[in-house]
Amino acid sequence: MKNLIIITLSLVFAQPVMALDERLVKGESDAAKEFRARNQPYNAIESDALRIYLDGSLKGFVEGRTCDACKKIKVAITPKTKAFSGRVEVPLKKAKARLGKYATVIYEIKTKKVTQIRW
Numbered sequence: 379m380k381n382l383i384i385i386t387l388s389l390v391f392a393q394p395v396m397a398l399d400e401r402l403v404k405g406e407s408d409a410a411k412e413f414r415a416r417n418q419p420y421n422a423i424e425s426d427a428l429r430i431y432l433d434g435s436l437k438g439f440v441e442g443r444t445c446d447a448c449k450k451i452k453v454a455i456t457p458k459t460k461a462f463s464g465r466v467e468v469p470l471k472k473a474k475a476r477l478g479k480y481a482t483v484i485y486e487i488k489t490k491k492v493t494q495i496r497w
Contacts, residue, residue: 418487419486419487419488420484420485420486420487420493421444421484421485421487422444422482422483422484422485423440423442423443423444423451423453423482423483423485424482424483425440425442425480425481425482425483426480427478427479427480428440428442428476428477428478428479428480428481428483429441429442429477430455430473430474430476430477430481430495432455432470432471432473432474435457436455436456436457436459436470436471437454437455437456437457438454438455439452439453439454439455440452440453440455440483440485440492440495442483451490452490453483453485453490453491453492454489454490454491454492455470455473455491455492455495456491456492457470458491458493459473459491459492459493459494459495460493460494460495461473461494461495461496462494462495462496462497463497470495473495476495476497479497480497481495481496481497482494482495482496482497483495483496484496
């Protein structure tokens with residue numbers, strides 16, 4: 379019973395400390411980037427107002443942030459990028475109509491290539 383109380387109190391008091399994670403306050407540290415790149419191949423940009431450029435050959439880029447305190451990044455769109463409206467795959471060229479609207483962009487961390495655009 380004593381161990382259960384100690385664990386419970388630890389979890390309650392640890393949560394405020396986690397909210398002060400360095401990458402949320404100052405942007406992501408190099409060590410955190412390296413760890414995430416080794417252990418998670420993808421990341422996402424959730425944008426309320428998507429900044430996208432897409433040309434006729436279905437190549438382009440998206441600009442955005444992975445968190446409010448993170449730096450802006452640019453990720454590349456290729457013809458292999460998939461677009462989804464809900465759970466239905468749609469032609470990639472429809473993603474251009476999402477300019478200034480909500481969308482989630484999933485990309486490979488190492489290559490910075492977009493794998494999916496979802497709205």
